[in-house]
Amino acid sequence: MASWCVSTRHANDIDAATADRLRWVDAHSHIWTPDVDKFPLAEGVSVEDLAPRSFTDEQLLKVANPLGVERVVLIQHHTYHAYDNSCCIAAASKRPDTFRVVGMMDETLADIPQRMNKLLADRVTAFRITPRIRPDSWLTSDGAKVMWRTAARTGQSMCCLIDSEHLEAVDASCKQFPDTRVVIDHFARIGVDGQIRDTDVKKLCRLSRHRQTYVKVSAFYALGKKRPPHNELRPMVRALFDAFGPERLMWGSDCPYQLNESNNYQSSLDFMNSLDYLSDGDRLWVMRKTAEKVFFAA
Numbered sequence: 001m002a003s004w005c006v007s008t009r010h011a012n013d014i015d016a017a018t019a020d021r022l023r024w025v026d027a028h029s030h031i032w033t034p035d036v037d038k039f040p041l042a043e044g045v046s047v048e049d050l051a052p053r054s055f056t057d058e059q060l061l062k063v064a065n066p067l068g069v070e071r072v073v074l075i076q077h078h079t080y081h082a083y084d085n086s087c088c089i090a091a092a093s094k095r096p097d098t099f100r101v102v103g104m105m106d107e108t109l110a111d112i113p114q115r116m117n118k119l120l121a122d123r124v125t126a127f128r129i130t131p132r133i134r135p136d137s138w139l140t141s142d143g144a145k146v147m148w149r150t151a152a153r154t155g156q157s158m159c160c161l162i163d164s165e166h167l168e169a170v171d172a173s174c175k176q177f178p179d180t181r182v183v184i185d186h187f188a189r190i191g192v193d194g195q196i197r198d199t200d201v202k203k204l205c206r207l208s209r210h211r212q213t214y215v216k217v218s219a220f221y222a223l224g225k226k227r228p229p230h231n232e233l234r235p236m237v238r239a240l241f242d243a244f245g246p247e248r249l250m251w252g253s254d255c256p257y258q259l260n261e262s263n264n265y266q267s268s269l270d271f272m273n274s275l276d277y278l279s280d281g282d283r284l285w286v287m288r289k290t291a292e293k294v295f296f297a298a
C-alpha cells in the first residue's frame, strides 16, 4: 500500500528510502567494448590500446546502479571510435530509459542538419565539440556554425571539452547563438595543472550571463590535487553554484577514468553529498533534473 513514494518497479525488493535514493543521473561516462568486430575502432587504434580493456554499458551499470545512479549520459570517445557513435547508440537503443548519447560529428561534412536530425532519432541529444581536432576552426568554420544554429532548433546541446584558455572563444559563440544550449565539460578543466586560478573561475562564471549555458561538475579525479576529499575544488564549485544556480549545474563521474587508486564512483558521490549548502531541492537539480532536462528531454 505504501506506493506513494515507491515506484512499483522497486517496491517489491527494496525499501522506500533506498528507492528514493535510486534516482541520480550521471551526466558523463564513456563505454567501450573489446568486441571490435561489432564496433570497429578508429584507424590506428587496436584492442590493446583500450584502457581498461573493457568498459561496457553492463559494467558501467554494475558500478553505478548500487550507488543510486539510474541513468547515464554516454559520451562519445573520439580516440577509440572517432566519429562513429554506434557503440553508444547501440547501448541507448538497448536501454532507452537509461541512456542518452553525446555524439561527435565531423563538421566538415555536407548535410549537417540532416545528419543531426538522424542522430537525434538515435537518442544523440548533444554533440561533443573540442578544439583538439581542428584548433583553428572548431567554432568558426561554416560547418561548426551550421551545427550551432541547427542545435538551437533541434534542442541538441553543444558540449565543450575545453581548457580555460578557450572560454573566451566559447563565450563569443554563446553570444552569436544565444538560443543554442551549451554545456561546459569538467569545469573547462580548470585545475588540470594543479592550479585553480581565480581569473579562470571568473571567466567560467561569466558564461552564466548567457541563459543557455550549463556546467558539468565532474572529473574531480583530474583536477587540483586529484584525490579525495577534493577540498581545493570547493571554492570553485561554490562560485559556480552562486553564478549558475542548481538548475544549470549537473554532476558527472567521467567513468571509467575516475576509477583509479584513490578515486572511485562512491568518492565522487561523497564529494557531492558533502556540499552542505545544497538544499534537497538543489541537490535534486544538480544530481538529476538538470541532466534530465538537458539530455533526456530533447
Ligand SMILES: [Zn+2]
Pocket: 028, 029, 030, 075, 254
Ligand atoms: Zn570523459
